[in-house]
Amino acid sequence: MSKYFKYFEYAYLIFAALFLFEAYRIWSVEPSKAYVFLFFVVIAVGMYFFKRRFRKKYEQRNQK
DSSP: OHHHHHHHHHHHHHHHHHHHHHHHHHTTTOHHHHHHHHHHHHHHHHHHHHHHHHHHHHHHHHHO
16 A cells, blocks of 8 residues: 555655746746746645655554
């Protein structure tokens, strides 16, 4: 089960990269919209670390 959690963790990083690319792409056209995408980048990276920490705690609990 934790194998699938690991894939979902990396999905957050992929989404963060896509949001970052989109923010870069529209920065000169609509800076206010780019800030929204940068906010999503921060949220996605935060979710990656949160899910990773949660998965490691889950794995440690199951090993005991």
